[in-house]
Amino acid sequence: MLKPNLVAVTWGTIAGMAALCGPVGQAWAGEVRQVPHGMVVVTDAGQQVRVLAHADGTFRVTIAETLPDERPTAMVTAEADGTPAFAHDGAVARLVMPQASAEVSLADGRVAIRDSEGKMLLDEHAPARRLDPVTLEGQSWLATRVQFNRGTDEGLYGLGQHQNRQMNYNGEDIELAQHNMAIAIPYLVSTRGYGLLWDNASITRVGDPEAYAKLALDWQARYYLGEREVLARREAAIDYQYIKDQARWPVEAKAATAAATTGQNTQGNAIEKQRVVWTGRFTPDTGGVHKFRLYSSSYVKVFANGKPVLERWRQNWNPWYHNFALDLAAGQPVDLRIEWEPNQGYIALEHADPLSPEDRHSVSFASEAGKAIDYYVVPAPTMDDAVAGYRRLTGKAPMMPRWAYGFWQSRQRYNTQAEIVGVMQAYRDQNIPIDAIVQDWFYWPEDSWGCHCFDPARFPDPAAMVDAVKAMNGRLMISVWPKFYPDTANGAALRDKGYLYERPLAAGQRDWVGRGYANTFYDPHTPEARALYWKQMADSLVPLGFDAWWMDATEPDWHSNLSIAERQYQMTSPTTGVPGAAIFNAYPLVHADGVADGLREAQPDTRPFILTRSGFGGIQRASSALWSGDVAARWDDLRDQISAGLNLSLAGVPNWTHDIGGFAVEERFSTQDPVHLPEWRELYLRWFQFGAFSPLFRSHGEFPARETYIVSEGDPAMRDGLLHYHRLRYRLLPYIYTLAAATHFEDATILRPLVMDFEDDPKVWGIDDQYLLGPSIMAAPVTAFEARSRQVYLPSGSDWHDALTGKLLAGGQTVITAAPRERMPLFVRAGAIIPAGPDVQWTGENPQGPLTIHVFAGADGRFTLYEDQGTDLGYARGEFARIPMDWDETRRTLTLGAREGSFPGMAQTRPISVILHDGRGDGEVFEKRSQRTLTYEGKSIAIGL
Template identity: 70%
Template sequence: MKRALAAAASLLAMSTAAMAQEAEPIAHGMLVTTAAGEEVRVLSFADGTFRVTVAGDVEGAADSLMVIAEADGAAQFSTDGAWASLVSTGGTAMVQLSDGRLVVYGREGELLLDEYAQARTITPVELEGQQWFATRVQFNRGTDEGLYGLGQHQNRQMNYNGEDVELAQHNMAIAIPYLVSTRGYGLLWDNNSITRVGDPEPYGRLTLDWQADYYLGDALAVSRQEQTVDYQYLRDRPRWPAEATAAVEAATTGQNTAGNAVQEQRVVWTGRFTPEVSGTHKFRLYSSSYVILTADGEEVLSRWRQNWNPWYHNFELELTAGEPVELRLDWVPNQGYIALEHADPLPEADRHSVSFASEAGQAIDYYVVPAPTMDDAIAGYRRLTGNAPMMPEWAFGFWQSRQRYQTQDEVLGVLSDYRAAGIPIDNIVQDWFYWPEDGWGCHCFDPARFPDPAGMVREVQAQDARIMISVWPKFYPTTRHAQELAAGGYLYQRPLEAGQLDWVGPGYANTFYDPYTPEARAIYWRQMRDTLLPLGFDAWWMDATEPDWHSNLSVEERAYQMTSPAAGVPGAAIFNAYPLPHAEGVAEGLRAAQPDTRPFILTRSGFGGIQRASAALWSGDVAARWDDLREQISAGLNLSLAGVPHWTHDIGGFALESRYSQEDPAHLPEWRELYTRWFQFGAFSPLFRSHGEYPYRETPIIAADDPAMLESLTYYHRLRYALVPYIYTVAAGTHYDDGTIMRPLVMDFEADRAVWDIDDTYLFGPSLLVAPVTAFSARERLVYLPAGTSWIDAASGLRLAGGQTTSASAPRERMPLFVRAGAIVPTGPVLQSTAQDTGGDLTIHVFTGADGSFSLYEDEGTDMGYTRGEHARIPLRWDEASRTLSIGVREGHFPGMHARRSIGVVLHEGEGTGGVFDQPATRSVTYTGDAIELAF
């Protein structure tokens, strides 16, 4: 990485006098020098994408971490003295010579982006003695377009038009600066620092005359006036009132110095906020533990989060200037964290615009991807940042994990329990702390608990399953691996200098390695290769890749500690980028060491381009609450629209309130229902994975004394496996066609404006409409069925018209599911794992009411033969007018392919014959690869 713009001095010294404005053609593009002396470079790509760079000297812009494509377009340059134009295959980019304003049109002349040049800024900032620049651009003021993507953000935001999003890596937030618009473009903002989309300014503390009352039980310990609610980080603890310190200590230990039980600690803030501006006021409540917020006596938020993982809850209030609102925060801290932030309304034109603002960069640098469809936007993003490789077929089976399996016997016992119960499973996971207590980073096993890890792996694989191992970028400095990295300057020293201890045993000094140089990545990978790879593990779980030094440090402290000593780059300038080089280093190592095996990496954080590292992402250590379940849906959907196809979540939520973890009989029904509903959602997520803290989540355990729950969970296990031919084909589409598995409704029904803001219903592949239930005791839910097609209820088999909202039946044991008219959904026999041989047997479900097609994909499932063309397709087509199903000539071949197979066919007419995937075939044929036509 370069450390500063090559011509930083020229930008700083830029004269206020007008300079000569000019435009000239350059290779693949054009260069404009504005009247103020700024350079605007526009480069074209063969697919019609434009790269736009703005700086004092655009040649000083840093190499991208995200983008691996080079400009290769042949574009036509022209200028009329006021504007310079570049016409490519995707449209036209125009730059106004006077001020550098950019306007982009699509290939049909439609307006995509119109820059508001007055908002563009390149402001010098100093980071650790280096010159960097804060940057901002704004487009399409007053727009009504739908905006999506930006990674994973768990605030129930779907359409970002009018919303604010802060792109900053966190345990539960994944920053991917790619935005997709219904107007027909994608915009990739190439910056590695914290970036704000929407409001360019960070929210500030809500400053009021707060009345702060600190309680111990019902007794008031201290009452005082406070200007802000601000116990956000560890560094803020000293502000705690001295009079309440004893109460804090007592609440921590659970008893006082006399050994008597103490009462619960509580803080109540009340204050009157009188806005100066009318409109939508935005708020962010950062919190852990229990908190209730009311406005004028009405509840706005009631949330819980584990104390070691606080994060934001967004809310907004419609307020009128001069009219006060009474705010009340009621918090049970339990040594937790809290802060309340606020932002005044923006002018309407700015509120509804496309705005990116970053804290540190070397230039304004972004890519505009012309995209008539949202699938085109995903394809353009992956052409820039890398294709998504094929995942192994077993990755789409069921994953069982626990925080954590403590012994080798536990791992093997759980897998045996699944096999004995006849419940399908493909993957089991060994989470963290399999090493000796003081050996984090040794990549070794504690022999007392794991006497034969290689034997454990072999026994798992002998039961037709796979095993994933957790490997962190974290090290105790006393380990041999840490010392080797430190000797090369590849171990972050500032966490050690700060004296930070982790949560293990007595607490150990710890730090992370620095992945920003090839040498560091090579050492890290070699250490894994020499210690863990020979044991035979199938998949690699890369946790805490934000990196998560400590969950309760401030952002400034985190940035300071992640300054790269080897690359010489301040942490604030690369705040979001860590997971990308880290995952790439491991992926490249796996590909070199096992050249004919598909890598599988699961990582908690990601960045632009993470899909090229054979990486799936998950939503972090989320809490087990109904609100958190609901927020997973829009989080996964927008991550999908940011170009990442493989995503998962901890079924049931990772961290539980004590009412669940202590298995309180009064709350056990709610916990079981929450887990069941989350499991139903998981069965229709790209990866199907159960994980979390106690109680244990294994299906034979969690539902052992609840027969109806056991039936429900087992039903979804088996339905997932029956759908493997469909799911694996859709997954193959992410590689071959830049497809998306988990599809927001706006992707397929953009013309139906009713779907733009739907955040709790989606398509799983092209055919299945999934409607998770996210409310306790709900036995029905409203589902909007998009217009333009009809839908068949998967439970009843009844056809319903699109363009309407229906009240769908939702007993605890079943989730609403609908199938699109014209869908062709291949299923297979129910297996115990994807390693079992099906004999090639298939059942083809045809949902009448429209023409339809599906190209069934098959390959060996684990090797790299797909890169050599070793795969097969079976084209399927339904013609509604002639009521004919065509099974086309098989295309391609791969080792182990079933040359001869039995295919059954079920026609679903929408007449209400019961559960569609329970229906037996009414026609059967033997398929040998030649075309067959079946008339009905």
């Protein structure tokens, strides 16, 4: 702590003193230098620590021997604008803002951040700091690390999307590296009252700073073809991780490739199934929790001392990690057994020794490449404040169009123009609510990826296709990749300017289309390259009238199953010369920024909508929603979606979706085996229920077809269940669209981990399968086959209405709730006010129609309905209306306040029905009939209930 007799220097004196301190590049040990908005401290070891203040109390900390001038990434758009008070006593220098303070030790540069009352938020462990020189393609870079709060018990969240069922990251390891199913957003949110944005685009490890290593043992490997053991040998590691590793596969264990439909080879012989079993004894030198990562595809099982610890399946072209941990005693061996059905797949087992308890429970960031340590600390009394602070740094989330919150139907893929129009027509003919349909990849001629054109044999008139969908009050999203065949006109034009990555071409890589084609991606790291890419889109696709843009493979993923080192090498920017290892995570942000800017210029009064598979800090400013990638259609993967989406939301991204049903499907489902058909239908139905209570409601995947009227064929109860959630989603649009507006106007979060609203209840910190949709509705998805009930924790601090029974239940308890196949458990907070609309077939049908206001008794409550035109930028001009609603529990009175604001097309009067839910248990709450009706004319009115 600073001594109380320190003299604070106000900002008025700093400007004058800064000129006396010399340029930033000069440094003397022990020096403290004031600079605009902050200070630079030079440690005894010669490191410079610069701290700059933002007006909201955020501090930017940059550390290097020579401070760089440029920003490390494009994430942050805000400039330091704070006016901190300054003081130092020869040992510690300090900046003070009304919201927080920052301290730096002159001796070792230790950084400490405190809140406005002096409570420690972040306390750096200075000995862990790293600025280690590394050389990347002949360039000098630094491997960096900082560590804070050793031994902490705080809850830690955010960091993007990671699908290993990790909710509270305290004690966990996360590797921030873009992948088909992993989204790296280096923003961490703490229950201690801060957010930390780590401004680095290289692969970054949060938790253990060291990369996991292959588990080196004397493995006994046994290879089988069918039931025949064809090879037994010793292996030092389980390592068929990448394409290059397949060359080590033993010849004796090779099996011919099976035809997809017959299970036979080209000679008509049945294929013998491959199987490998590894057994090994692991004797740890260190006791404690040992962390393991199994990188795998196809079917795999892991056993420890004969007990199963992991069983998963994943499609072969998309392997990724599954985590497990074993608590082991030093010197006590554990017998490991891994059983794998390769099917030409990939596998590797990695391991990390235990960390000390203080290091295991700390806040640690370690990056492979940077020019400095660079991070921002946001003081945040609430987690909503943390999200707001992140968006002040990286950009506001623009409003999405209202129709985006309706139902989306997609398929991998619609092969013809007639299919697209026919599916939309079928939804309309059968009165199933829908707003958007999607044309996925490969609408172009086979040899023309990147042409932004249509195969005329299958899509003879794309403009007519778009018009036909719109004539049915639908919207159409088109898939546009950053991938090019270099001999297309677009590819050649980019290549002529030096805007294509050449290394994938030099490597001779070919994709999976037809005979396989040489391909690469464009480099978006300069404005000129982004402008040319956008011009090609604008010339060919934009004039056709598409409503939304699906930007796939934006990690970038130009060739599945390359090693990380090869991906880094191939990602070196041809336009800037920056090594790929240093910008590994940045591609999706700069790419989306370029397309979003182009859309805003081309369609200046239309809200853009971009769906992109990957993101980075700031992606929300690019009118972008994210989705969870090509996940597998498995119950475990359904469960993994929940924590993945929740932590992505806490990382500041409000609009997220997932492929309802899972994208990639096991053969037992894709062949529609009657034995497994009930499980497939139940899995899809449960996933659909979760999708209806996600920010965006979107069905997509490989065969079987996912259209509601197809997937439920022959199962009337399933069809009724799907239709229930179609209609409920559309009835709840007034509530959901208000939540969407709040993400822009209030920096709010739609998909809310329970810890956001019930942080004082420690029981919710680790709950990874319940969440709030907005402030009022708690969803508890069912993620197990044939489960007809599930355990639900009702957070303390509120009572809860069971939405399926209508009963009011006390908070702070765990209940077993019914979960029939056709219904997902839902609970509504006491005091909630939820406005609902009429049954409609699309979001634009009667948006100013009758309202039904559901009031849930048990506490006072408030909700303010938001409405606007729905697709234009009028909201940014103040063209919107709000209707405040208040429930007084004591007086049993609902007050509709005077309408605030207006917008073109707004109805001056509205029929309103009011339903009071009093907790008596008289059935599904959102199916109840109205109790009171009135006409609202925009003036305040009180209604006794």
